[in-house]
Structures are given as structure tokens and as C-alpha cells.
Amino acid sequence: MIDLELELRDLAAHLDVPMHPPLAGAVLVRITRARRRRRVLTLAVATGLAALAVALAVPGSRASLLRFFHIRGAAVRLVDKLPPLAGHRSLGIPIPLDRAPFRLLLPSGRRPARLYAGDGGYWLRYPGLLLFEFESGNGATLIKKAAVGTHVEYVRVGGEAGIWIGARHAVFLPGGPPVAAGHVLIWQHGVLTLRLEVAVGLDQALAIARSLR
Amino acid sequence: MQSPDEETLVERACRGDPDAFEELVVSYQSLAFRTAFVIAGDAADAEEAAQDAFVKAHRALGRFRSGEPFRPWLLTIVANEARNRRRSRGRRAALALRAADPGAPGEDPETAALASERRERLLTAVQRLRDDDRDVLACRYFLDLSEEETAATLGITRGTVKSRTHRALGRLQEELE
Numbered sequence: 001m002i003d004l005e006l007e008l009r010d011l012a013a014h015l016d017v018p019m020h021p022p023l024a025g026a027v028l029v030r031i032t033r034a035r036r037r038r039r040v041l042t043l044a045v046a047t048g049l050a051a052l053a054v055a056l057a058v059p060g061s062r063a064s065l066l067r068f069f070h071i072r073g074a075a076v077r078l079v080d081k082l083p084p085l086a087g088h089r090s091l092g093i094p095i096p097l098d099r100a101p102f103r104l105l106l107p108s109g110r111r112p113a114r115l116y117a118g119d120g121g122y123w124l125r126y127p128g129l130l131l132f133e134f135e136s137g138n139g140a141t142l143i144k145k146a147a148v149g150t151h152v153e154y155v156r157v158g159g160e161a162g163i164w165i166g167a168r169h170a171v172f173l174p175g176g177p178p179v180a181a182g183h184v185l186i187w188q189h190g191v192l193t194l195r196l197e198v199a200v201g202l203d204q205a206l207a208i209a210r211s212l213r
Numbered sequence: 214m215q216s217p218d219e220e221t222l223v224e225r226a227c228r229g230d231p232d233a234f235e236e237l238v239v240s241y242q243s244l245a246f247r248t249a250f251v252i253a254g255d256a257a258d259a260e261e262a263a264q265d266a267f268v269k270a271h272r273a274l275g276r277f278r279s280g281e282p283f284r285p286w287l288l289t290i291v292a293n294e295a296r297n298r299r300r301s302r303g304r305r306a307a308l309a310l311r312a313a314d315p316g317a318p319g320e321d322p323e324t325a326a327l328a329s330e331r332r333e334r335l336l337t338a339v340q341r342l343r344d345d346d347r348d349v350l351a352c353r354y355f356l357d358l359s360e361e362e363t364a365a366t367l368g369i370t371r372g373t374v375k376s377r378t379h380r381a382l383g384r385l386q387e388e389l390e
Binding site: 004005007008009010011012014015016017018020021022023024026027028030031034 | 308
């Protein structure tokens, strides 16, 4: 072993190790640049925070900042006055369950009483419950408007983002006038966005949403 | 153990003195590059690793404990950078012997040729070892680091340096037989 150790030390003296390049200049340039970037970033963050503080301090701006809720596939805007609403509209074409091009999620795995294809997705009708599922990856967005003062809040459903609207509001579907909707939970689930309309409170709506499979 | 001068230099660098840090880079650039080179096996990777290590060391100076030796602390960062590059490359570049290495003064050509051949075999055997065996031998014998410095550089305990060195020498011996 001793011989081998001596041989290794001798080998070290014969290794082809290139001359080290001068590093100090390049290192100092990078350190100076990084310090400058950090300073600019700190300044930008401070400016942003100051602008946000000013916006929140001004009643008009604060209202507009807090009037918009958005997740992938859905946006809710709080407006001073709801537009005139149609009470009822067709949900689309009735189809059998096995005709949907993607696997629909069903509350507690129960089959719907009726399934309709329409509005870029699928409407699942159950007694007292209406579920709409659509693929939102392609940029499709469900637009909703609710009157100022309506209970709207961000929620989490199975770790994904959602919005709860706890009162009557307007939903804008393509090719028709805005229609009235009641309590609605909208949330993301992978590539899908789901909308659950049911006359219950948030906790029960969340329980139904979590039962989807 | 670091000299009082170096300790002062490190303290000044920790307080944000760029001249002090530059002096540290100049003092350690050769060792940092050599360490990165024997681990990564490639000059361009070694230069990048050493440069990145100094930049990261500068950023981490606030966490450097006053009075601790600077050299193993820096080598830990250098070795990490070099190992990351070796990993991302997916294979290890091979170390080589200097071309047309002159023999020892007074050595006859035949003895010099035999010694050179023996070194070639030894280096080939070293290259065939696993990365962790090769790294510990490189630190101990190619870089002449102490057991303590090797432990800090490779992020292992001194006991592991001892056992790994013993194991690596055994495997090297087997490779040579």
C-alpha cells in the first residue's frame, strides 16, 4: 500500500493539468453584476409594493383590484349592476354518457340523469344539481359577473384553485344572452375546469366537489 | 490552520471589502482550478466550476464562521460545483499524463520509458475506479490534501476518508494485478 501511495504522489507530478486561467477578473465582474442586479430587483420590488400600497389606499383603485377573480378557465367580475338576465336557456344536445370525448368526473361516481353537449363542454344534470365540465387548456374561459357585495372568494379544491360565488349572478355563455345562476363553485381539475351549481353552502359544495371521480 | 494575514483578509472580505476578496481569489485560484480539474477532468468545466465556486463563496460569506479555516470551506464549494458538472456531462472526462514527460535527471531512457508505462497503467486503473473512490484518492494524493481537508472537500467524515482511502487503494491494487 505504501508503494502504491508513493506511486500515486509521483503520478500527481506527471498529470497533465492545464495552467489555471486568471479567475479574479471574471469573478469580480460577476459579483459586481450580481450586486447591481440585486439592487435593481430590490428597487423594483420596493417600487411595486409602494404602487400597490397607493392603489389600495385609493378607494376607487382598491375596489377595482378587489373586483376581479380569475382561475384557469373562469373569470368573475364584480359589477355595480347586473345586466338583464334570461331565466332559462337550453343546455345543448342530449347525448349518452359514453359519447363524451374525455372521461367525465361524476359526483360520488353517480351517473347523471341527463347529459348535454353544449357551450364547449358537457352539462351533467342531477336532481337539484348542475355540473358543467370543459377542457380549459385551450384558453376557453367562462365569464361571470356578480353584483358588488356578492360573496365571492377564492377556495382550494383538492389542492387546486377555485372560486365560490355565494349568490345569484350572471353567467355569459357563447351565443346567447347572459343567464341567471345561483350558488356556484368553479375549480380547476387537471386540464378540466368544472362548474358546480347547487343550492347549498360552500362547505357542502366543497364536499360534493371532492367526491367527484 | 490559516495564517493571521489570511484570517484578516477573510474578515475584511466578510465585511464586504472587494479588494480582500480579490486577494483571496488570487491566492486560491490555482488550487480551486486544480481541484475542479481532477474531479471534472475537463479544463473548461474546471474553469467554470472554479469561477462559479468563487461567486457562490462570495455570496455565502455572511454564513462563514469567523476563525474557521477558509481553504476547506472554499474547496467544499469547488468540489460540489465540479461534481455537478461531471454529473450533468453524464460521463467522466479522462485525466492524462503530460506529453513527452522528461524523466528524472540522470535517469536512463529505458528506465524512464518503464516508469512512464507504469504511470500510464496506474492512471488507467485510477480512471476505472468508482467516482467516490477516485475522488478520495485525487484529494489525498493528487491534491495532497490532509484527511481533514479531504473530509471537508468531499462532505464526508474523517473516518469515512480513512476507510474509503483504504478501500480505494485495495481496489486500485486489484485493478493493477
